[in-house]
Amino acid sequence: MSYVEVKGVAKAYGKRTIIENINVSVAKGQFISIVGASGCGKSTFLRLLLAQELPTHGEIHIDGAPMAQEPGRDHGIVFQRYSVFPHMTVIDNLVAAIAFDTNFWGRLSRARRTEERTKARKTLDRIGLGHVAGQYPADLSGGMLQRLAIAQALASDPKILLLDEPFGALDPGTKIVMHDFLQELRDETGMTVFMITHDLEEAFKLGDRVWAFDKPVWDEEDPEKNAATITYDFDARDDGIPFQTLRERTNVLQAR
Numbered sequence: 526m527s528y529v530e531v532k533g534v535a536k537a538y539g540k541r542t543i544i545e546n547i548n549v550s551v552a553k554g555q556f557i558s559i560v561g562a563s564g565c566g567k568s569t570f571l572r573l574l575l576a577q578e579l580p581t582h583g584e585i586h587i588d589g590a591p592m593a594q595e596p597g598r599d600h601g602i603v604f605q606r607y608s609v610f611p612h613m614t615v616i617d618n619l620v621a622a623i624a625f626d627t628n629f630w631g632r633l634s635r636a637r638r639t640e641e642r643t644k645a646r647k648t649l650d651r652i653g654l655g656h657v658a659g660q661y662p663a664d665l666s667g668g669m670l671q672r673l674a675i676a677q678a679l680a681s682d683p684k685i686l687l688l689d690e691p692f693g694a695l696d697p698g699t700k701i702v703m704h705d706f707l708q709e710l711r712d713e714t715g716m717t718v719f720m721i722t723h724d725l726e727e728a729f730k731l732g733d734r735v736w737a738f739d740k741p742v743w744d745e746e747d748p749e750k751n752a753a754t755i756t757y758d759f760d761a762r763d764d765g766i767p768f769q770t771l772r773e774r775t776n777v778l779q780a781r
């Protein structure tokens with residue numbers, strides 16, 4: 526059954542339409558990787574899913590209901606650039622995320638604060654950051670910072686996790702460790718995940734489906750003209766097209 530339903534969605538800024546004719550349906554727990562040329566509207570699409578922006582046309586339904594008109598707690602998001610607070614320790618960063626989630630930080634009782642701290646400590650142990658709980662983000666490696674950012678995004682037990690090039694700044698070894706980490710989290714939580722990446726191998730390794738955003742019509746004289754849409758929706762599991770042959774079959778996915 527469909528969990529996220531996107532019907533005829535388009536987004537324009539002023540007179541310029543960035544994406545259009547987006548019609549997709551995603552089952553609960555699916556992992557969608559999103560690839561495509563720079564500037565073709567991938568992050569714009571994530572912002573629509575996050576309700577940070579509203580579509581110019583079309584509708585998005587989540588779990589059978591029209592999407593909220595503003596960002597809510599059922600979505601978590603992680604960006605490539607680490608979105609942690611530099612002046613707070615690792616554990617305080619996580620406690621702050623939990624507090625934002627509860628919305629009652631100022632009024633939390635001492636007992637509740639202790640409870641939240643214990644919860645944060647457990648989460649840090651779970652994600653391998655227990656030993657740096659008292660340190661500041663500046664002392665952490667890129668992989669550690671992204672673990673912390675993901676843990677913050679998960680503080681509200683989101684139903685949908687949005688990842689905008691989360692591992693783009695990491696070295697190849699750390700990336701592989703982060704892939705395992707993300708796959709474990711996904712197995713544990715059953716979240717539906719949308720991840721933008723410029724790394725095709727990563728897209729096919731992690732995704733159940735890989736969507737390619739592209740402009741069906743290019744205007745060489747004016748590359749900014751015309752909108753992009755989802756031109757390919759690949760099944761990346763079982764009977765999917767193997768990554769190795771994909772590059773040969775299509776040039777749409779070649780890095781531009």
Ligand SMILES: Nc1ncnc2c1ncn2[C@@H]1O[C@H](COP(=O)(O)OP(=O)(O)OP(=O)(O)O)[C@@H](O)[C@H]1O
Nearest residue numbers: 538539543561562563564565566567568569570721
């Ligand atoms: N708030 C805005 N107002 C006007 N134009 C915008 C706005 N946000 C994005 N754009 C334009 O929309 C286009 C798509 O941007 P977007 O960030 O969604 O692309 P992208 O595919 O995620 O790119 P990249 O892979 O480089 O991150 C760009 O040309 C950008 O300049």
